[in-house]
Amino acid sequence: MNIKEVEELLHEFDQSSLREFAWNNGSDQLSFSKNDGHAAPAAAVANPVAVAAPVAPAASETAAPTEAVASANSSAEGEAVTSPLVGVAYLKPAPDKSEFVKVGDTVKKGQTLLIIEAMKVMNEIPAPADGVVTEIMVSPEDVVEYGQELVRIK
Structure with a gap:
């Protein structure tokens, strides 16, 4: 071509x-x-x-967000963790495992919040500080942009 x-x-x-x-x-x-x-x-x-x-989107891409995913228009408090790259967001380490974090979970600095896959490389997104997850702003397998807000921690 x-x-x-x-x-x-x-x-x-x-x-x-x-x-x-x-x-x-x-x-x-x-x-x-x-x-x-x-x-x-x-x-x-x-x-x-x-x-x-x-190719038609996979069923998981068109499925409704889970309860843990809050609305992007909500007024949750806290500091937003943004995406450092473009890729596909995964909230679980594997399909048969539980989520890295849920709304209300206490996290420690450096703890993995989610994974962003870019060019077949799985990039862990760590918590920038200790706190409580107040909002998860992406759904499983969402395509995220650079600078997009992913999670809010208070």
Whole structure:
């Protein structure tokens, strides 16, 4: 795929009702996003060969947030812990394990609050200080942006 084909695909995506589009052939990837109004990389391309049809979101991505996840519009107190990178947020260390933290839990400085997966690397997000979790502002497997508020600690 050459740059002209990528530009045409980007134009088609821009005109479509899709919010996100991603393609990966193992060594090369291409992704577009219209979410959050933040400037997202338009494309990261290195010799892609073909473009696959968009994949429907997994059931866990469309599921309602758990009770532990508070509304983004709530007025919870405390200091917000923000995302240091773009990636997928995981609130559990594994699907069959319990959450790292829940609202009301007391945490110690350095304790893992959640994990953000970026480029197949699991990045633990530690508590910046001792305190109590007053709000969890992301749902399991949410795609988070750099600087997005994740958890509030009082």
